[in-house]
Every structure is written in C-alpha cells, then in structure tokens.
Ligand SMILES: Nc1ncnc2c1ncn2[C@@H]1O[C@H](COP(=O)(O)OP(=O)(O)OP(=O)(O)O)[C@@H](O)[C@H]1O
C-alpha cells in the first residue's frame with residue numbers, strides 16, 4: 154500500500170507536467186505595463202491569437218499588474234482539456250456553442266451578475282455570446298470565371314454537377330469528427346434542410362478534403378488547391394482576403410447558419426473578479442460603437458447589416474447532437490455521404 | 494357629583510377586531526390555498542413537458558442489428574427551454590447499462606411498470622424534477638428495455654410561483670384593506686343608533702324626562718324600554734317630592750301664622766305682666782319655628798334643585814339690585830344704609846332662584862348682626878370671576894367659630910339674642926358649590942364681617 158502511495162506521489166508532478174505539455178496550436182503570454190508580478194489569467198480559446206490580442210491588450214491597459222496566458226486549441230480539444238482540469242483555466246472561449254453550452258449546463262461556469270446583453274446571447278448569466286459569425290461558402294473566383302457565383306446550396310450543387318472535372322478533389326469542408334465547430338455547423342445545416350445531405354453526397358462523390366480548421370481551408374483556397382470550401386468561418390475568410398479579390402465569400406441566401414462565439418468564467422477560477430471583468434470587457438468592446446482596432450471580430454449586432462440573424466440559439470436543444478447515440482448516427486450518415 | 498361609570502372594553506373595537514381578525518385569517522388561508530393550488534398546476538405544467546420530452550426520445554428508439562439507435566428529435570430538448578434558463582439533464586439506459594447522458598442522475602425507485610413516472614430530487618446541489626419512462630424493444634432474437642429519464646432544474650417554476658405568490662399576496666392585502674375599511678364602516682353604522690340614543694338623552698334639559706320615542710334597532714329595545722321605565726319612575730318621584738315640599742311649607746307656615754296672630758291679639762288684651770311675658774316667649778318660639786321651617790324648606794328646595802341646575806344667562810348686578818330694593822324697608826327700619834356698588838352688568842350662567850335665595854340670606858345676616866345706624870356695602874364684580882362681596886360694620890364673625898359657621902344648624906355665640914336657624918350660610922354655601930364657586934367668610938381689619946360669594 155505504502156509503495157503505491159509513494160508511487161502516486163512520485164507520479165503526481167509528472168502528471169501535472171503531462172498536463173502542462175498539451176500540444177497547443179498557439180500559446181502566448183500578455184503582460185500589463187507593470188512589474189508583471191501580479192496574478193495571471195489563463196484563457197483557453199479556440200480563436201486565433203491575432204483576433205484576441207487587441208482585446209487582451211486593451212483589457213490589460215487598465216490593469217498593469219495582471220498577466221494573461223492565452224492558450225489556443227481546437228474546439229473539441231478545448232472541451233476535453235477543460236473537463237480534465239476545470240480549475241486550471243480561468244476563462245473558456247470557444248466557437249462550438251454546443252460544447253460551451255454543455256459545459257455551462259454541467260455547472261462549470263460562474264454566473265456574472267448585472268451584465269447587459271440581449272437575452273438570446275446569454276445563458277443563465279454564465280455563458281455569453283460575443284460575436285455573430287456566419288458559416289460561409291468561400292470560392293476561388295478564378296474557378297467560376299464565366300459562370301455566375303452560386304448564391305444558395307442548390308446553386309452550388311448545380312455548379313458542382315455541371316463541371317465535376319473542375320472540382321474533383323478540390324472541395325473542402327470541416328472534418329466534423331475532429332472539429333467541434335464543424336460538427337455544430339453540420340448538424341445545424343442538416344437540421345435546417347435536406348439539401349445539406351444532397352450537397353454532402355455530391356461533394357463526397359467528387360472527393361472532398363477534410364480540414365481541422367477554417368484557417369487551413371483558406372490557405373489551400375489561396376494556394377489554389379481548393380476551389381470551394383463549404384462552411385468556412387466568414388470572419389476568418391474576410392480577415393484573410395482583406396485586400397485581394399481572388400476569393401469570394403458567399404453567405405448562402407437560402408438559410409445562413411450563424412454561430413456566436415461564446416465565453417464563460419470557470420466555476421473553479423481563482424481569479425473570479427478579473428475573470429468576470431474580462432467577460433464584461435469583452436461584451437463592452439463588441440457593443441456599438443465597435444472599434445475594429447480593438448475588436449476585430451463581427452460583433453453580436455452588426456452595425457452595417459441589421460438583417461435579423463438566424464443565429465443558433467443558446468438553449469438545451471444544443472445538447473441534442475452531443476448525445477453519443479445521436480452523434481454516432483449522425484457521423485455514420487455523414488461519413489457514408491462524404492467519404493463514400 | 495355623579496360617579497363616572499367604569500369602562501370594560503369597547504363594543505366598536507370588539508366588533509372591529511373580530512371582523513379584521515376574521516378577514517386576516519381568511520386572507521392568509523386564501524393565500525395558502527391558492528399558492529398550493531398554483532404550485533400543483535405549475536408542477537403539472539413542467540411534468541407534462543418533461544413527459545413529452547421523454548416520450549419523444551423513447552419513440553425514436555429502434556433496434557438495428559441488436560444495436561440501439563435513438564435518433565431523437567431536436568425538439569426533445571428544445572421544448573425544455575425556459576425563460577429562467579433551466580438546466581437540463583437526461584439519461585438513457587438499455588436495461589441496466591447507461592447508453593448516454595448523465596450517469597449519476599437519480600433513477601426512480603420501485604417497480605418499473607412502463608408508466609411515466611415523475612419525481613423530485615436533488616442533483617448537483619439543485620432541486621430537479623425528473624420524468625422517467627421505459628419501453629421494450631423487440632429485435633430478431635433479443636428483447637431489451639430502454640429507460641429514458643429527462644430532468645430539469647426548477648428555476649422557472651419557482652420564478653413563476655414567486656410571481657404568483659406576489660400576485661396573490663397583493664390580492665390578499667387588497668382584500669384585507671377592503672375588509673378593514675368595510676369593518677370600520679360596519680362597526681360605526683352598527684354603533685350609530687347607540688350613539689344617537691346617547692346624544693339625544695344627553696342633549697335633553699334636566700326637566701325633560703319624557704320617554705324615548707324614536708325607533709331603535711331590536712337589540713336596543715330592552716335597554717330603551719327600561720330607560721323609559723326608569724325615567725317615568727324618576728319623573729313621578731320628582732314631581733311628588735316637589736309637590737311635597739310646597740305642600741309641607743304651606744302646611745307648616747299657615748297654622749303657625751294663624752297661631753302667631755292669635756297670640757298677638759291675645760297679648761293686646763292681656764294685662765297681667767306674667768301672662769304677657771309668657772305670650773311674648775310664645776310668639777318668639779313661633780317666630781323661631783316659622784323661620785326654621787322656612788329655612789329648612791328652602792334648604793330642601795336648594796338641595797333638590799342643585800342636583801339638576803337649570804342654568805340660564807343672567808345679570809348678577811340686576812339680580813342683586815332687585816334684592817337690595819326688596820330688603821331696603823328692613824334696612825330702613827334699623828337705620829342701616831344699604832350701599833350697592835356695581836354699574837357694569839356682570840353676566841353669568843346660573844339658576845336665578847337659587848342665587849336670589851343665597852344672596853338674600855347673606856344680606857339678611859348683615860342686617861341682622863350689625864348695629865343700627867351703620868352701613869352695609871355690597872359689591873358685584875366680574876373679576877376675577879363673577880362675585881358678590883357683602884361687608885357690614887358689625888362685630889364680625891366670632892373668630893374662633895368662623896370655620897364651622899357654614900355647617901348645618903351652626904350658629905355663632907353672637908347670635909344668642911337673634912332669631913335664626915343656623916341654615917343661612919349653609920344655603921349660601923351649597924348654592925355657591927352647586928354653581929362651581931365658593932363662599933369665603935372673613936372679618937375686615939377695620940371691623941365688620943366680610944362675605945365673598947363667588948361663582
Ligand atoms: N354678618 C355677620 N356678622 C356677625 N356674625 C354673623 C354674620 N353672619 C352670620 N354670623 C354668624 O354666623 C352664624 C350662622 O349664620 P346663619 O345665617 O347660618 O344662621 P342664623 O343667621 O343664625 O340663622 P338663619 O338660618 O335664620 O339665617 C350666625 O348665627 C352668626 O353667629
């Protein structure tokens with residue numbers, strides 16, 4: 154018995170080390186202007202550092218002694234990592250609303266009183282949406298030269314069928330088995346219309362490459378390896394194609410799927426005050442008037458496009474497709490359509 | 494004079510307290526009953542949604558190659574959306590093996606009859622409501638039982654209950670306030686006839702002993718009837734004693750006057766000194782008893798009237814002036830100068846008959862006990878209160894007896910040679926007291942008695 158205990162104690166630091174050595178997609182430390190001896194907030198996020206750096210910097214501007222560690226990982230990974238060690242992270246930011254919702258439902262989020270945000274953009278005053286980002290169809294204009302750009306899924310199906318030789322093995326979408334956000338987009342898509350399945354079958358028959366993240370899809374589009382990427386984060390694409398005309402970002406006119414990036418404070422945080430303040434800051438900088446220099450993401454209520462967004466709602470229904478039985482069925486169907 | 498009756502509670506308060514107490518009890522009861530009922534209905538509402546969710550999951554269960562597939566609809570959970578953002582938990586079991594959901598969600602105890610069951614429990618420190626149902630699936634050669642539990646926290650439910658409670662509470666308070674107002678109105682309208690009776694009896698003049706004839710509520714009938722009987726009896730006995738006093742005075746004075754006039758005529762006719770002496774003593778005794786009878790009857794009359802003073806506005810100066818005028822022949826006989834001072838009218842409230850009687854007795858005394866060829870001063874003033882001061886130039890009150898002279902039948906040692914009964918000052922003092930004033934006796938430093946009769 155004693156040996157076992159000793160073994161456990163000997164292994165403990167190793168286990169902690171193992172945890173420290175998660176392979177992060179990105180990892181950055183931000184320091185306030187002060188000595189840097191103050192507390193550190195750890196943010197677990199699925200958002201690229203470039204989008205969050207100005208938000209964090211503006212937050213630290215008033216808190217010279219605070220430091221922020223920004224850890225980036227995929228949405229599904231974030232869920233797994235956080236559930237393993239809920240006390241190790243102060244804030245969780247993710248675009249996978251369903252996973253974020255389930256974490257909150259399971260009691261992992263701390264309530265923040267007195268936050269003014271639309272009721273549809275928060276849940277239990279614990280989980281707060283702070284962007285509205287549509288899933289877009291991104292196409293290379295070069296591959297549609299002389300053809301009209303598809304405006305709906307139906308158009309896209311027709312376009313693919315019309316010129317299969319152009320698109321064969323040059324289609325991309327999320328690998329929904331890996332990406333939480335991809336899975337969310339796919340399930341919401343499938344829920345909205347049967348067209349989704351037909352599109353997936355067409356894409357599958359032409360050979361579709363699967364990606365972990367929007368960024369990689371955009372890179373391959375720019376390289377010309379892809380002609381069409383389906384369900385890409387419009388915001389990322391817009392940021393990457395700022396000054397080039399080669400890519401067209403199309404929000405399907407039949408039914409756009411719009412998600413909210415959301416964040417919550419871990420119930421086991423050791424810095425509840427700073428962590429809450431960060432959420433408040435996040436909601437403040439996204440509310441009008443938005444300074445794109447500080448908040449480079451699409452805010453909750455877009456100033457330019459007041460069209461009612463059919464954003465995915467925060468509610469218990471988000472747990473439906475997280476159910477293992479549901480997920481198994483859905484993935485089976487998806488795999489048979491896309492991979493064939 | 495009359496002792497004020499003892500108070501034991503108040504009918505109005507008793508009535509009000511009973512009504513208000515009953516109302517508050519009813520209000521609380523109403524609150525509890527409606528709240529319980531509302532809680533039941535609200536719980537039924539939540540139960541039916543939870544039940545529908547369970548059914549929609551259970552209905553989606555199919556066996557495919559001995560594997561359970563449950564492609565339950567999006568609505569199964571979306572129907573559980575509440576304004577309070579209630580948390581949702583669920584568990585799906587195949588026989589005893591957890592297929593998906595929350596492993597530690599409590600399962601209902603007891604036999605599994607396939608019926609939908611509801612239960613309240615606690616989960617991660619929160620009260621939750623769980624609905625559970627199961628269904629048997631038949632495969633090619635297996636038979637398996639699927640059990641689905643869906644649970645939800647009760648925030649929206651308790652929010653709604655609190656809102657309902659607040660509403661009922663404000664209804665209850667409104668109801669209560671209304672009843673309080675009503676009960677005040679009811680009590681005062683119930684008490685009103687009693688008050689009306691009391692004021693109508695109080696407002697009556699002292700002579701008015703007529704029965705109450707205004708209609709009264711049935712409950713007050715015995716009281717009013719006995720009051721009327723009492724007043725009738727009182728009226729009768731008052732009339733009787735008034736008559737009796739007048740009758741008695743008449744009966745005593747008339748024969749005495751007759752006897753005196755006989756004695757006087759006899760005195761003229763009798764020469765023998767011894768007989769004349771006897772007759773004179775007789776006349777004197779007759780005078781004494783006549784005086785005594787008169788004063789006694791006056792005193793009785795005053796005692797009787799003082800119980801029910803008949804106040805009226807009068808001018809004290811005028812009253813005294815009349816008396817002086819009437820007594821001036823007596824003064825002239827003794828060569829006494831009756832000097833009256835007071836020109837401004839002194840208005841006051843009083844019973845003129847009693848006042849006349851009292852002041853006459855005082856002037857009478859001054860005339861009787863001061864020597865001839867002296868003067869009597871009478872002042873009537875209104876400051877500090879209406880008063881009459883009578884000062885003579887006689888020997889004054891015997892100083893060692895001064896405190897007892899106003900007692901009944903008490904006469905001073907200076908009164909040996911004069912006719913009197915010792916009731917004059919008593920009468921004056923009784924009248925003064927009945928009017929709320931007093932009688933003050935003193936001797937003036939320059940000699941002479943000084944009486945101040947004040948109201
Ligand atoms: N003006 C006065 N001067 C001196 N003594 C007085 C005077 N007035 C009253 N007294 C004394 O006070 C006594 C009581 O007076 P009171 O008037 O009560 O009786 P009375 O005069 O003797 O009899 P009556 O009842 O007939 O008046 C008198 O007997 C007398 O001794």
Ligand SMILES: [Mg+2]
Nearest residue numbers: 858913917918
């Ligand atoms: Mg006298």
